[in-house]
Amino acid sequence: MGCVCAVCWSGLGLIERPFCERLGTPFPADYGPGLLSPAAIANPPAYDRARAVARFDGAARELVHRLKYSDGAHLAWPLGAMMARAGHELLGGEPLLLPVPLHRFRLWSRRFNQAALLARSVARASGAELRPDLLIRRKRTAPQVGLSASQRAQNLAGAFSLADGAAPRLAGRAVVLVDDVLTTGATVDRLARLVRRAGAASVDVLVFALVVKDG
Template sequence: MLRQIQTAVALIYPPRCLGCGGLVESDFGLCGSCWRETPFIGGTICDGCGLPVLGANDGFRLECDDCMAHPRVWSRGRAALLYRDQARALILALKHGDRIDIAKPAAAWMVRASAALLDDAPLIAPVPLHWTRLLKRRYNQSALLARELARQTGLEYCVDMLQRRRRTASLDGKTRAQRFAALGDAISANTRHRLLMQGRVILLVDDVMTSGATLTACSDACLQGGAADVRVVTLARVTKQ
């Protein structure tokens, strides 16, 4: 009976591509064309942010030019996609277009990308939004990704581990220095969860990493709150052209 109902639903609402809306074989999938236009990260990668780097993995820590020039507060980082082409379109749809259905497959991509970061049972926490921005947007896309990541890995998740104490201006178009200056002490550990954070490995989740200013502020807040280690995973990483 259940299979008959599922078949009927599939006939009425056939699976659609997350990118273009075309027909696909399964839910939450991409058609061949959109898959080719979605730049998944693979091969040799930077241990600091997950950006692809030249050369072979020789077992030693590898870092991109950006991470070498600006050492990260967190210990290791990964990203699933490069922020361009179809990946950029999907993230903007998730962030601003109410396409919360993208969170489930996106989290699956992040699980694969962050496999090396999941030892020691990290506590998953999203990058927070200020309450005024949350009220306007109605959801935090990073929290959606973090919750789904936790569900798919079975790891512990805390939606309000961090909080934004003050609203900051949009960071779009800002220079690296402006981004870091704008954040300052805007993010802090939630005092209600300090015991939960003590001595734990924290896995921070965000949708996009550009300069790393937001993730730096969040990592600082975690370490000041008593975390033993901080790792980061983002859905996408911005690259310099």
């Protein structure tokens, strides 16, 4: 089933309260409950809440790299279990877990979708319903990091769609989008808009690691 060694565990920059209730980004001090970051106020995302286990640096970066590129599929079980604990408040109320889909060519080359493996582990730990079949990635996209807002929008235009018959299954349901890393947030924002148009009652995001900008 796999495990995370003590060295990797001790090197994780775990994200715990206080943090922005919307974006999940950590605060340097406790400013009171329910506080939002300036970024969440200035540019609120299409999703309701994002939660992550750790900052995307050091040990977290290494674990994600091993999961995706070094035949580390076995790591999905312990990482997903940690995600279930970090995102426990998102997992009540019988949500649907929707992993961020890979394009079929990337799935063929990698042999697995790391988001789907993580979501399966979260489902096992939490009892939430896993639905990897409701979202489709229609085109290959370039990495979002380093792109401007307009370039990110163009990159993701037409990238995702709902599978046939998905809309009735999403209507009125709480949805949790699952991925390995939350970087710019553009991908999950686009997916959140898609499932909201299908009638989802709420949309949250659960990842293993979150890119946190200094300052």
